[in-house]
Amino acid sequence: MLVVMKREATREQIDAVVERIKEFGIEPVPLPGAERTAIGTFGTTSRAAAEAVESLPGVAEVVPVSRPFKLASREVIATDTVVRVGSAGIGAGQPLAVIAGPCAVESRDVTIETARAVRAAGGTALRGGAFKPRTSPYSFRGMGEQGLEILAEARAETGLPIVTEVLSPSDVDAVARVADCLQIGARNMQNYSLLDAVGEQTKPVLLKRGMSATIEELLLSAEYVLARGNRNVILCERGIRTFERYTRNTFDVNAIPLLKRLTHLPVLADPSHGTGKWYLVAPVALAAVAAGADGLIVEVHPSPDHALSDGFQSLTFEHLRALLSVVPEVARAVGRYDRVTAS
Amino acid sequence: MLVVMKREATREQIDAVVERIKEFGIEPVPLPGAERTAIGTFGTTSRAAAEAVESLPGVAEVVPVSRPFKLASREVIATDTVVRVGSAGIGAGQPLAVIAGPCAVESRDVTIETARAVRAAGGTALRGGAFKPRTSPYSFRGMGEQGLEILAEARAETGLPIVTEVLSPSDVDAVARVADCLQIGARNMQNYSLLDAVGEQTKPVLLKRGMSATIEELLLSAEYVLARGNRNVILCERGIRTFERYTRNTFDVNAIPLLKRLTHLPVLADPSHGTGKWYLVAPVALAAVAAGADGLIVEVHPSPDHALSDGFQSLTFEHLRALLSVVPEVARAVGRYDRVTAS
C-alpha cells in the first residue's frame, strides 16, 4: 500500500505511521516528496493494517498499490528521475544522451581514438567493456582492471564520463572506483546478488533488459537496486530474442513509450545489440528517439572489421557522425527541444 | 538463377534464352527493365542449365540467386515498386501513406463519419473490415457483403480509396469488385490458396506479416502473389507475438529497414495491432516513420469504447489529427520530404 500523508503532517505523525506499520510486520519505506510525504510498504499488506493506518492523524489517504514494483513505479514516485552520469543529466527534460564507444576495451589506442571521435560527434559519455560476459568460455573475456585504467585515461583525455559493465559482486568496488556509471548486462538482469551489490553503492546503474525478460521483470530488477537505496537507475531496451534470423535481436520499440508510462526512471535505447547489424543501427536509433527514448547507447569502432567483439554491429566514426546529425532533427520533431551539440 | 541480358539483346535472343531454360524443365520468368531484360528462374537450377544459358547470344551474365524469394528480392528487381491504391502511389519516393479507419465496418453511420474524419486529417485511404477473422467463432465476424456496400458508399462520399480484408478464395471476386486494395491478414499469411487467389486478380494486395512469421517467410508469402502475376504487393509489419503481457503484440521496428533493404516492395507499419494499446500507437507510429516506413495503417473510431472489435487500440479522431500533425515533421527529419497534407 501507499500511505499518502497530508501536506501539513508533522514529523511526529509520519514517524507514528511508520511505527504502526512495523507493528504489523510490514516494512515501511518513507518517500519524502516536494509537497508531502508518502510511505510505501512492501510485502503482503493485510486489510487490518490498511484500516489501522488510515485512521492515524496526518494520514490523507491509503492507496492499495497493485503493481509488484513500487519504487520504480510512477504511481509511487510521480516525478521523473534525472540521473547524473558525470556532469550530464539523463532523463525527461534533459538533452538526449548519446553514450558511445567500443563493445570491448581492446587496447589503449583504439579506446582513446574512439573516445575522441565520440566527443567530436557530440556524444555524452563513453562506453566500453573491461569485463565482458561471453557465451563461450573460450572467447575474449575482456582486459579486466587494465581495461578500467584505459577507460580512466580516455576520460582524462576527453572529459567524457565512463559507462562500463560489472559482472560480479566482488568486482563492484573496483569498477565503481573508476566508472561514472555501472552497467548491468542483459544476461545479469536477474543476477540478484549483483543487483544487491550495485544497489548498495552510490554510482548510477544502467540496467539492461534481459533477452527474454518482460517489462515487468525489468522493473522488478530495477526495484532490487532501488530497494537497496540506490535511486539512480537508468533502464535500457537492448532488443529481445525472437524467431527472426536476419537479425541478432529484435529491438522492442514498444518498450520505450511503455516504460516511460510505467516508470519515472530514464529509458535508453541500444540499437546496436537491438539489431546486431550495423546497417540497421541508424534507422532503429532514430525510431527509438521518435518513440521517446531519453538517449542512445551505441557501439562504435574505428575499424569494425578488426573488433575483437561485435564488429558486425559497430558503427564507424563516419556513421556515428551521420547518425548524430539526424538525431536532433527527429528529437525536435517529437518535441524534445534540447539537442545533441557537436563540438 | 538470374540471366541478365545485354542492353542490346534482341527480342529473338531473349526468346531463345527462355526456350533453352524450358528445355531443362525450369520455369523462366522474363523481367523487363528500363535498360535491359533479365530472366529469373525458379526451382532447382542445375549447373548444366546455367552453363548452357551462359553461352547463348545476348546473355551478359548468369547470376546464381541464393535467396529463396526471387520476385520480391532487390537482387532480382532493383527498382522500388510503387503500388497505386486508387490514385495514391505508395512506396519509395512517394508521400507517406496513411490508411485509417475502423477495425470492423459496424454500421453505415460510424463508417461514413470515420471516413470523413480520416479525409479531414489528411489520410490517404480508408480501411475497415467487412469480413473479420476472429479467434472465437462466437465473436462478431463482420457484416460481410453489406459491409462492402457501406465501404463503397464511404468512398463515394469522401473520395478515399478502400482497403479491406479478404478471408476466403471464394470471396476474392466480390471483395475485389469493391475494394481498391485487398488485405491479407496476419492469420492468413500462409493461407496459400488465398495467396494464389489474390495473385490471380489485379487489385493491389496489402500482405500483413504473420504473428510469429520471420521476414523470410513474409517475403516468401509475397512471392506467392508475385509469382501468380500480381506485382502490386504492399508489405505490412503489424507486430509479432512475444512474451510481453502489457502489450498485445510487439511492433518489430527492425523489420522496417530490413525489409526496405531486402525488397523493392512498399512497407507499411500498423502500430494499432503492433501495440494493442491506443496510448502506444502514436509513439510507435512515429518510430516507424523514423525507421523508414512508406506509410501507416491505423485504427480510428469515433468512440473506441463502443467499438465491436479492437476498441482498446483505436485512436479517436482527435488522436489521429494530433498524430498526423507530427508525422510530417518526423518524415522530413529523416529525409522523406513529401508530406501528408491535411485538407
Place this chain on the structure above:
Amino acid sequence: MLVVMKREATREQIDAVVERIKEFGIEPVPLPGAERTAIGTFGTTSRAAAEAVESLPGVAEVVPVSRPFKLASREVIATDTVVRVGSAGIGAGQPLAVIAGPCAVESRDVTIETARAVRAAGGTALRGGAFKPRTSPYSFRGMGEQGLEILAEARAETGLPIVTEVLSPSDVDAVARVADCLQIGARNMQNYSLLDAVGEQTKPVLLKRGMSATIEELLLSAEYVLARGNRNVILCERGIRTFERYTRNTFDVNAIPLLKRLTHLPVLADPSHGTGKWYLVAPVALAAVAAGADGLIVEVHPSPDHALSDGFQSLTFEHLRALLSVVPEVARAVGRYDRVTAS
C-alpha cells in the same frame, strides 16, 4: 452459460428453454446426453437471461461457463469423445492409434509400398499429403487429385483408412470424397473459412496446432468446426516454434496432459514435425505416449534421403517397426492396456 436440465425434463420443457434463450438474442445449442440434456449458449450472456431461464420448469441448474471454448470443453461435455477413422476408434479407452505414412504422396509405388509397411508394423491409418502447404511457391506442392487417387488405391490394397490434408474450402468436397479423415495443417489452424467448410461436412477432422498457437487458440479453432455441427475433431500437438536451432520445432509435451484435462476430444502427437529430426522421433513418440496421448502420427518413407519433402524427419520402415515394438510397453506402463497389434 450452460443450462442443465433435470433428468426427467420433457421435450416440451427443453424446447421452452431454447425459445426463452432466443428471446434474449442469444443462440442456444442443445447438448443431449445419456442421462439428461444440457443447453449451451454462446456470445455474451446477460445476467437477466440467466435468471429468467433458471426459473423455468425442468431446469436443474444454470452454470456460468467462463472458458471461451464451449463445445470443446470438458465442463460442457464431460464424456470423452471417440472419433472413428474408418473402423478405428481414436480417443480415451481406445487402443493407441498410429497414423503413419509419407509426408507427401510422391508416386504410386512409394505410397503403396509405405502403406504395406505401415500395416505390417501395426499402424491404424495411412497419412500422406496430396495437397501440400509449402513456405515457398517454388517447392513441390503435391500431386493434387492424382495423389488422392493413389491414396484410395493404397486403402483398397491395405485396408488402412486415409488421413490427408485439405488446404482450401473449394477442395473440401473432393478430399472428403476420398479421405477418411481431413487434416487441417498447422498453418491453417486459424484459416476460418476452411474451418467452417470442414465443419459443414461429416468426415472427421484432424486439427493440428499452429506453430505459435496457444492451447486456448487451438481449442477455439476446434470450436469453429464443432460449432458448425461436426463433432468429430481430433487435436494434434505437432511442435511449436521456439528459439532452438538444433531442432525444427519443439514438441510441447505439456500440451498432451493439459489438453486431456481441458477437452473431451482425442489428442494425437506428431513427433516428426515436433522434432524435425528422425533420430529424435522415437524418444519423443514414447514420451508422448507416456504423457497420455491417444495416438501418434509419424512420417515414414522407404528411402528418406530421396523424399521430396521432409526426408530428414522421416523414419525408415525398420525404424517404424522398432518404435512400434516399444510403444505398447510404454502404453501399458502408463495404464493404457490396449495395444498396437502388429499383423
Place this chain on the structure above:
Amino acid sequence: MLVVMKREATREQIDAVVERIKEFGIEPVPLPGAERTAIGTFGTTSRAAAEAVESLPGVAEVVPVSRPFKLASREVIATDTVVRVGSAGIGAGQPLAVIAGPCAVESRDVTIETARAVRAAGGTALRGGAFKPRTSPYSFRGMGEQGLEILAEARAETGLPIVTEVLSPSDVDAVARVADCLQIGARNMQNYSLLDAVGEQTKPVLLKRGMSATIEELLLSAEYVLARGNRNVILCERGIRTFERYTRNTFDVNAIPLLKRLTHLPVLADPSHGTGKWYLVAPVALAAVAAGADGLIVEVHPSPDHALSDGFQSLTFEHLRALLSVVPEVARAVGRYDRVTAS
C-alpha cells in the same frame, strides 16, 4: 581441434605435442582416456598448427572439432560421465535418479518431514533452496545459512545427499561445505562469475537450463564449469518460456534425447518448473523418463497450499509415491532396467 594420440604413445610424446601446440599460442587441454590420450585445443586453430602437430611422433589423428563446446561434447569425450552425488551415481547405466524436496527450506520440521517422505518413496537425494532467487525483491528470499544447517540435519536423519542452489560466488564456499551437489538456477545459467566459482571447487554441479536458452548455450555454460576443472556437471531441462498461458513454462522434451546425443553429461528433467502445475507433473515426469532422462528433480511439500514458494507446482507425499510407483515401469519399458527401489 582434437589431437588423438596413438594407444602406445609415451608420456614424452604427449608432452611434446602439448608444447608444440603452445608454440602456436593455442591452449592445449590433455584428455586422458582409458585406452589412449587425446589433447583438445580451444580458440582459433590455424591450419599450420594442425599440420605441424599431425606429423609429430605418437599422434594418431588430428580431428577438427567444429562445435563451440568441447569438453561437454561427445565428439571429444565419448564415454558417458557418471556424476556421484553422495554415494549415488547419476548418468547413463545408472539407476534413474529422483531428487525431491521442497522448493524452499522454510522450517526444520517441514524439511525433515519431507526428507523422510522422499526416502520412503525411494528418492535418491533431497533438494531444497536455502538461497532463493526471486523475481521480486519483496518475496521470501530463503533462510540462508540457517537453511543449510537444516538441510545438513535432514541428511543426518535420512542419509539422503543434499542438492541446493547457490546464487553468488561469495556463497560458494559456505554452500559447498554442506551440499553434496550445487545447483545453478535457470536465471544464473549465464552468470559467468558464478560458473567460474563452482568450476573451481570439487562438489558436483547441477546446471539448469535458462528460460530462453538454446541447447548450445546450455552446453557452453556447462563448458565454463568443465573448463575450470570440475568435470562433475549434471544438466537439467526445466522448461522454457513460450507463449502458453495455461502453464508456467513449457517442458522441452526434445532436449532430453538431443542432449543425450550431443553430450556425455547426465541429463535430468524438472517437471515441476517445466509445467508449473502439480497436475501436469506426473505425466510430464513419465514423458521425460520415456525420452531417456537420467533422472528427475521434483518439488514435494507436505502441504502445498501452505508452501512459501511454488506451492501450486508441488506434489504431495501421496502424489510422489504414486508417481514413483509408475516411473520404474516406464523406465523398464524404454530399456533402463535399473529401478527406483522404494524402501
